[in-house]
Amino acid sequence: MNDHAKPSDEQLVAYLDEQLDTDQRSRIDAAIAEDSVLNLRLQWLARSSLPFQEAYDEVTQQAPVDRLHAMLDTLPSPARPAMSRRWFLAAAAGLVVSGVLADRLFLGWQSTQPKNNWRGLVADYMALYVPETLEHLPSDDATQRAQLRTIDARLGLSLLPGQLALPRLELKRAQILEYDGMPIAQITYLDPAHGPMALCITRSNSGSRHFAHERRHGMNVVYWADMEHAWMLIGHNPASELEQMAKVLRGRLSA
Template identity: 30%
Template sequence: MTIDDTILLAYVDGELPPDERAHVESAIGKSDDVASRLSILRASQLPYAEAFSQQALPPVPETLRRNVDELIRQHLAGASAQGAVNAADAIDTATSGESSIPSGGNVHRLKPRASLPWLAVAFVAGVFSCGIAFRLLPQLTGGGAITTSSNDPGVSPWIAAAAGYQQLYTRDTVASLQPDMRATAATAADIRQYDNLALQIPDLRSQGLSFKRVQRLRFRGKPLVQIVYLPEHGGPVALCVLKEAKADAAPARDRVGGMDVVAWRRGQLGYALIGEHGGVDLEALGKRLYGGEVSTTIGRTDAHDDARSG
């Protein structure tokens, strides 16, 4: 059985039968290449459907409905005038025998495209839906305005984007995630090798937070790492990391887009703890992380023993 990306994706989605799933798991344990490809596919498996299902989307504005109705009315009015011309063209075509001439074995006449009214409805509705999506989903890849807000106008744009992204997560969307430590180790290795980030993944179980996943994202072309934890109660907490060639800075608390944020810098890396307001004491946790008082799960050569013992 060849383990290609299609099979790995079915494994990630939980769609493989038990025998094939066991074969894939055996291959993961034996092949670093398969484990690496699996980690990439897991990183792309974001819980967008569950996240957006929690959002209360506003109704379609009445002005938008009226504009679409007007587009349809104008098209129908123009279509009646064009009907006579089309009928004449059809008669001319039939008379000349053009319609009976075969187009050839590899040439086919194009079917008429969707009528303009439905295209108009689809286009306008699409624009409206995209407007909602971009309002909810931050531009982690850059190229657009960050829609999140902060009480501090000096907050780093990447932190604002990460906070907006974190708002998409709820406890339900994270609770179902089961961390794969082998895939996590492969992702951590990719972060060190390809993203050039000397990252260590903290073990926060002593603080009441369970590790759920690590993801490789990008912000304006720069690697951005998101490590997601779930506390015993309340919403998920993310530790986000991005390379920042600036002096070290002690943890500082902020509010970004309704989320609590504690950010600091150490060793040319910027860190941001992000969680829902009133949940985990992020300030105390940030100070412990800044002071190196928390052990690591993965990220050092000796960390695999820590992961196995957990």
């Protein structure tokens, strides 16, 4: 793995499965320590509920196991000093069926998802947050303004710390996440009573929408939309409290 390359999902899965050597694990440990988004991605993969085992059980029955054994037997021993028979068969079978498997997994999973699942993606990340995630972050005005300018540039907004201020809550960080080319702004707060909370924004052309509620990962969500953006507040706060805060923010940001 290149020292400067961000680990791929395949490498992160191998890391979680303890299939990497000490040097490779050390490189990923260092990358995780330097990149909070990568750390969250690793935790998301660790929590994934996609039916990988069932999918592999089905498709690997179709793999030509006898032929793969014969291929392995033709390899000279020095050429495979650290390669177990089970590892080789799994890798070879994976190459044979990876295209079919990927299609089945993705299409099957995608068919169960709402057409616009950005709120679910945000909730997956927010479920990993604890107060310690945010406590150490700088929250001075200059830092906040610089972070908000990054959001403004990607989402066509004009945000100021004063517009985002909420009673009792401390504004901790504003950052841009991205999924499948779609930028998502995440503005996080720390509530001394209920822990991490976030205002999240992405572009939307589905038209204006009034406040609506849902629950994800044990958290309350209130969401709405204007003509250009979709918005959501998510946290462990009571739903009625979140809606009151959403009304304050919507009033300020649409003025």
